[in-house]
Amino acid sequence: METKILNVDLGERSYPIHIGEDVTASIGSLLADRGIKPGTSLLIVTDRNVAALHLDRIVGLLGQAGYKVGTYIAEPGEATKSLAVLQDIIGTALDTGLDRNSVFIALGGGVIGDLCGFAAASYMRGVRFVQVPTTILAHDSSVGGKVAVNHPKAKNVIGAFYQPEIVIYDTKLLLTLPPRDVRSGLAEVVKHGLIWDEDFTSWCNENAGRLLSLDLEALGEALYFGCKVKAQVVSEDEKENGLRAILNLGHTLGHALEAVAGYGELTHGEAISIGMVGAARLAGKMGYPGDIHTVTKALMEKFQLPVVIDAAYSTDDIMSAMQHDKKFRDGKMVYIVPTAIGKVKIDSSVSADMVRAVVDELKGGE
Amino acid sequence: METKILNVDLGERSYPIHIGEDVTASIGSLLADRGIKPGTSLLIVTDRNVAALHLDRIVGLLGQAGYKVGTYIAEPGEATKSLAVLQDIIGTALDTGLDRNSVFIALGGGVIGDLCGFAAASYMRGVRFVQVPTTILAHDSSVGGKVAVNHPKAKNVIGAFYQPEIVIYDTKLLLTLPPRDVRSGLAEVVKHGLIWDEDFTSWCNENAGRLLSLDLEALGEALYFGCKVKAQVVSEDEKENGLRAILNLGHTLGHALEAVAGYGELTHGEAISIGMVGAARLAGKMGYPGDIHTVTKALMEKFQLPVVIDAAYSTDDIMSAMQHDKKFRDGKMVYIVPTAIGKVKIDSSVSADMVRAVVDELKGGE
Structure with missing residues (x-):
């Protein structure tokens, strides 16, 4: 299947979605094309399940492309969308030396996208972020910029409208889905x-x-x-x-x-x-x-x-x-x-x- | 002293600052002039010290003007600017029935402004907020829309750029400052x-x-x-x-x-x-x-x-x-x-x- 590119048209916050088999193979050049220069510090936020399957490969590809790559591995599941985990991610971002010019990368499903997106929206009042969805469900959360964590009393009530720089949607990553x-x-x-x-x-x-x-x-x-x-x-x-x-x-x-x-x-x-x-x-x-x-x-x-x-x-x-x-x-x-x-x-x-x-x-x- | 009005010019996010002796006496009409209609649910976020001095009067004035008023009283001090307190405020907002049309009011100094502003920016991905500063220091944080809470490892690293609807700056409230x-x-x-x-x-x-x-x-x-x-x-x-x-x-x-x-x-x-x-x-x-x-x-x-x-x-x-x-x-x-x-x-x-x-x-x- 050839790669399909969909442009989400939101004025100066517009961004492309690249959908296709093995599109993550080009992740470095896709980032560079969006103005994220090699040498930039990245923090990949993912969960334990996705990390076991895909993290090493993505870290390797980004490292080869010249990026400085840090990682944060969360527990899988909706319970991870909490302010406590957000605080932990921000702590890792600080320890890794991320600054206002750095980029968060959400590698995972909707939970990771929402969580990482809100971390990016609020870290130092907003840094860039990139989505690499690994689930079918994430096709929904990867469009629209609705990012959030849950409150014990209600879902998604703490969040922002915040758009990614690019969504890189590799259908091959879906083959390992339960x-x-x-x-x-x-x-x-x-x-x-x-x-x-x-x-x-x-x-x-x-x-x-x-x-x-x-x-x-x-x-x-x-x-x-x-x-x-x-x-x-x-x-x-x-x-x-x-x-x-x-x-x-x-x-x-x-x-x-x-x-x-x-x-x-x-x-x-x-x-x-x-x-x-x-x-x-x-x-x-x-x-x-x-x-x-x-x-x-x-x-x-x-x-x-x-x-x-x-x-x-x-x-x-x-x-x-x-x-x-x-x-x-x-x-x-x-x-x-x-x-x-x-x-x-x-x-x-x-x-x-x-x-x-x-x-x-x-x-x-x- | 007559009331001075300063317009902070930020395009569609512009807002006025009313500075003067006893300007809070008109708080109801000032809100209504900014499109916050009587009947709207408000949540006043303040701290224990400010509450003891000013909260009853402000609640009374807003009640008389026809608003539904809830309150959240935080502990005074910088330690209050945390994600834990933010979560608590959001819980009160949910319990009080605040919806996307509601308004947060920051009654206090810079800590309360930053905290309440970020709560407003993130509650249901953003509701309106109003600042009623009670300190001299807050003249700084009341202009510019920088809202945030602290991380244990660094100050102000979790936040947003988010502008208030209006700032109501009553110099008389400053007379009780330590x-x-x-x-x-x-x-x-x-x-x-x-x-x-x-x-x-x-x-x-x-x-x-x-x-x-x-x-x-x-x-x-x-x-x-x-x-x-x-x-x-x-x-x-x-x-x-x-x-x-x-x-x-x-x-x-x-x-x-x-x-x-x-x-x-x-x-x-x-x-x-x-x-x-x-x-x-x-x-x-x-x-x-x-x-x-x-x-x-x-x-x-x-x-x-x-x-x-x-x-x-x-x-x-x-x-x-x-x-x-x-x-x-x-x-x-x-x-x-x-x-x-x-x-x-x-x-x-x-x-x-x-x-x-x-x-x-x-x-x-x-």
Whole structure:
């Protein structure tokens, strides 16, 4: 597969995403092309799992290209997205001698991207950063500049809007992904179809098998399309004042489920799979035509993703977790509702009672 | 004294500073004029000392004006500028139901401004904030949008550039300041003269007595001028790429002294007083004409500020703390050197040996 280059258009904060097999082989020259000169100090932030698979190779490539390379290896998992780990990363950056001209490199999935991105945004009030995603899910977090860590009481509430210099997306790095992470990542890919394009949703439905078995050509297509949908939305609404909210399909309920389950119990993709099924069920209740719920549920099942809520979770806890969600404004409940396959609407008048009913139905396995 | 209004010109991020006796009496209408509508949720972040003196009155005024008001009361002192306290503030914001449309209000000195500003910058990736300074020192931190917390290994290394909606500077709130904080704050006022204006430096020298005894008219003049110098510099260089570095006169050594002494042992003003004397001594070594060192030292002494380094501090520790300072870039040492009274130069070729010699001389009480 040839390398595809997607430009995320954000004025002076624009940046390219390079997607393709083995693009990391050129990481040195890609950095140099973006004005990050050999000799610059870099800090690679990664996690233990990714480090075991890819770190030595990336460190070697960057060293050969003339960069000074330090590393920070975090524990894998959502719990790593904390202020405590952020403080630890900043300590390593200081010990490694990083200055305002240095660059952070996020080598990993969405957790590492969010964490490293916020570290870069706040270190000395902002240094440059580069993303090298190693998961499918990261196609989502690698576009849009939303970086953050979690608070014990809510997900992603401490963060910034901060854009990378470049995203280097090597599909070959995805071959070592555990099956659960493959499915979880594909949930976000499918989401981009559901909010934007009925044809792409059909393509996902037809290519579920190829995607689940990590066919690199299908993966490259899917990542390119997923990034492209997101880039279009983000370009029109960088600071999430309006349109960008459509990307949160499935996330209001999804984030609440992650919080109630305990971060790391449900993967993000699993949580939003249930969230998207919930949103589709809500659409039915609100009277939107077409059987959006049945189609959405079947699609998630095809990708071997969960579609019901564990009955052990308390409905009150789930509802309470949603109160902390950023998508509430002045007490009103904003919900992203699918109005057809490939189309969503931002509805700011959804009643909590209706959402509660959906949660209870999903707990009943309906 | 009539109210003075200074506009900090930063394009779409411009904001006004209202300076005057009793300006907080109009806090409700000032907020409304800036588009913060009654009914909006506010979180006032302050410290225990300031809370005892001013919080009830400010809460009352905002309540009368129709705002929903929550409060967070931190411990006084530099140690409060930590990620742990930031996490605690964010927790209170979540519990109080603050959303993306809410506003943080920093009621306090520089520590509270920096801390609350960074909380506002990062809460839900950025909400609006307002500064109500209660110290003289805060005239410095209230202009320029540099917000941050400390890392155990270095000061102000975790932060953002983030501008307030408005600064409401009530000189009457300064009447309760302890004498040590008055002196410390005046150190920054004098600094603004030293970097920019020989006449204002003379005015400070002549009016030291009035300023130390908190004559409100003299204070209003001094704060207005201090803010104005800083606003001019910041307007030309919001992200500290060049000119803005001149504001760091005395800070490279000053920050190192604060770190080595243990945060809170030396006030910021005391530390930069010694730092400015050190920079003036460096100027002498570098051959700049005029007796900058003698004039600077006499001025600091007139304001009852320290001019020597405690001999108990290790020179090695001080030098090492400077290595962590943000003002190093690619290994070179950048120092702000006074070239005359009212003039400074950013010099990027100062040798560490020369700085070490100055530190040793200051420890010897020379």
